[in-house]
Every structure is written in structure tokens, then in C-alpha cells.
Amino acid sequence: MAKGHISSLLAAILIIFFSSPLATAARYNVLNYGAKPDGRTDSTQAFLAAWTQACESIMAATVHVPPGRFFLQNVAFQGPCKNNAILFRVHGTLVAPSDYTVIGNTENWIFFQYVNGVTVSGGVLDGQGPGLSACKASGMNCPSGATSLGFCNSNNIVISGLTSLNSQLYHIVINGCQNVKVHSVTVSASGHSPNTDGIHVQLSSGVTILKSRIRTGDDCVSIGAGTTNLWTENVACGSGHGISIGSLGKDLQEPGVQNVTVKSVTFTGTQNGLRIRSWGRPSSGFNSIVIDQNYCPDNQNCPGQESGVKISDVTYQDIRGTSATEVAIKFDCSKKNPCSGIKLKDVKLNYKNQPADASCDNADGTAFGFIQPSSCL
Numbered sequence: 001m002a003k004g005h006i007s008s009l010l011a012a013i014l015i016i017f018f019s020s021p022l023a024t025a026a027r028y029n030v031l032n033y034g035a036k037p038d039g040r041t042d043s044t045q046a047f048l049a050a051w052t053q054a055c056e057s058i059m060a061a062t063v064h065v066p067p068g069r070f071f072l073q074n075v076a077f078q079g080p081c082k083n084n085a086i087l088f089r090v091h092g093t094l095v096a097p098s099d100y101t102v103i104g105n106t107e108n109w110i111f112f113q114y115v116n117g118v119t120v121s122g123g124v125l126d127g128q129g130p131g132l133s134a135c136k137a138s139g140m141n142c143p144s145g146a147t148s149l150g151f152c153n154s155n156n157i158v159i160s161g162l163t164s165l166n167s168q169l170y171h172i173v174i175n176g177c178q179n180v181k182v183h184s185v186t187v188s189a190s191g192h193s194p195n196t197d198g199i200h201v202q203l204s205s206g207v208t209i210l211k212s213r214i215r216t217g218d219d220c221v222s223i224g225a226g227t228t229n230l231w232t233e234n235v236a237c238g239s240g241h242g243i244s245i246g247s248l249g250k251d252l253q254e255p256g257v258q259n260v261t262v263k264s265v266t267f268t269g270t271q272n273g274l275r276i277r278s279w280g281r282p283s284s285g286f287n288s289i290v291i292d293q294n295y296c297p298d299n300q301n302c303p304g305q306e307s308g309v310k311i312s313d314v315t316y317q318d319i320r321g322t323s324a325t326e327v328a329i330k331f332d333c334s335k336k337n338p339c340s341g342i343k344l345k346d347v348k349l350n351y352k353n354q355p356a357d358a359s360c361d362n363a364d365g366t367a368f369g370f371i372q373p374s375s376c377l
Ligand SMILES: *[C@@H]1O[C@H](CO)[C@@H](O)[C@H](O)[C@H]1NC(C)=O
Pocket: 206, 228, 229, 230, 231, 259, 261
């Protein structure tokens, strides 16, 4: 009897063990598919093969990338997958081709599309961008460059503990996604590298960016058309251009920007702190958040110079830092569609150790707490 009890107990334990998620998560190590951590061998197909297995798995799956340098050309990890819990666990460094023409004409280097429940954790992405920056600086005809990590039309995404170095173009792009958490991410590129935005969000809802350090040659976080319910907190920006909403309203049919919160962000030597700008031309976009509603490069293609984009409900809270230009806060909104519902709370921005300037046109809102430069709302 006692023996029977013990064996059924054992069986129960075994069943619990093997049915726990840890015991059953399938694990696909890229080395088993031919990837080589030598920084030279093209591991693109090996990564794709490991991804395909993880995506086909009916249970939670991990793609495991061990330490080492893995050379990757542009690669698209496509869904939909048969499970919605794929962990891309990276210990090593993914290295882009040093010849910028190889991926420079593709939109993305590492790209996820139509996936649900994907986490990219850890690792370093080395976009090898300086060659392309040098080409652009020389005035030659150069490719526009690839975004290092792109997520498109995907839901329930986590990007954590990742370091992105020297992208050719944007570092991270979230486009057409819902429920995305970006946290503990480090972005680093030269202050002189053009269009190397840290994190660009568009046509997406429920994106949260937490505890990250972003040093680039362009926007720290850029918020494009169709962004709603974005939360940014505890982000250190600098160098670069600061946090920008826009340019919005470039297209006639363009969704607006709604409910954006920027909280506890520090700016160090950024060109601006916060900037909202929208194209000075008609657009059906509404409720957006940009600080220049008369944006019109070279005064071309902006009939009437009146922005059709509406910007509302933008909160900036606990923002501090230094601006590289005198005007640290610029709300340049259109007469036809003034910005509304802008809230400033506890803001301290300097320019050359003096309080910076703020400028407001057609912007309505409220200021609370300590505000420097004094609010122009
Ligand atoms: C605004 O966005 C936050 C997330 O960033 C969300 O928690 C909140 O419910 C949203 N508010 C409205 C009115 O949608």
C-alpha cells in the first residue's frame, strides 16, 4: 500500500514537473542550426531556421543566442506563429554587414512582423552605421540606411535589456503595434549621425518606454502619426534632438496623436527638450502632440501654411536637463487648430547654465509646480 502511494506521488510530481511551463518551453539554440559566433560567418539562415522552429512550436518557445558575435544580413522574423510566447534570448552581439550597401537599401535590418507575444531580451545590436554616416556627410549619393530593429503589425511585444549601437538609420521602430513595453534599453550612436532616432513610434497604441538611456544623433524618442496612449518614464536623453512629436500631418489622411505622457526624463546637451511640430498644411489628423505646427522645410508644399493636425492632451512631468539651443520648449501650433490640454509639471531646463527659453504659439494648457523656463502656456 505504502509503496503504491509513493509511486503515485512520484507520478504526480513528474506530471507537475513536465507540465510546468519551464519544463515544456521548447528551446532552439541558433548554434544547432549552423550559426557561428565568430563575427564573420553569415548566420542569417541559421537564425531564420531557429525562428521557424520556435514559431511552429505549439508551446512557448525560446530562441537562444549564446555569447559571441553573430554576423547577420537583413532578416525578417515573420508570424503569425502557433504560440504566443516566444522569447528571443540574446547573450551575444548581432553584427550588421560593415559594407553599408548590403542592408542600406532595405527598410529594416532585424525585423519582426505579424507576431504576437514576442520578447527580445538582452544582447547587443551593432548596426555598423558610421560608414553610412561618413558617406552622407561627404554629400555623395548614399543609401538611406536600415532601421536596426523593427516591429510591424505586432501585439504584446517586450524589448528589454537590449543595447543598440550605431544604427544606420533609426535604432528601434514600433509601427502598427499594440501593447509594447520597452525597458532597460541602451541606445548609443554618435551625435553627428543623421536620422539615428532612438525609438520611433507610429500608428501604435499602448507603448511604454521605461528606464532607458538614449544617446543619438537625432530624436531620442520620436512620436509619429497615429500614436495613442504612449507612456515614457525614466528616460535619459542626450545627445541628440530630444523628444519630438511629429513631424505630423505630412499626409492628408493621417491619424493624429493622442494621450502622450513624458515623465521623469532628463535631457543632456540635446538640441531641444520637447518639441511638437506638424506640417503647415491641411491634414485630417486630429488630437496630436507636436511643437511646431508650422513645420515646412524650405517653405515648400505647404499651401496656406495652416496645419490641419490637432494636438491635445500632452503631459510633460518631471523633466530636467540642458538644451543645446536657447529655446528648450517650443509649442508652435497652428491658428486653425491650436494645441490644447498641454500640461507641464515640474520642468527645469537650462541653456548654458541659465534658464532656457520657452515659446508658445496658439498653445493652451496649464502648468503646475516648478517650471523653468517659465511657462508660456
Ligand atoms: C492614456 O494612456 C495611458 C497609458 O499610457 C493609459 O493608462 C490611460 O488609460 C490612457 N488614458 C485614456 C483616457 O485613454
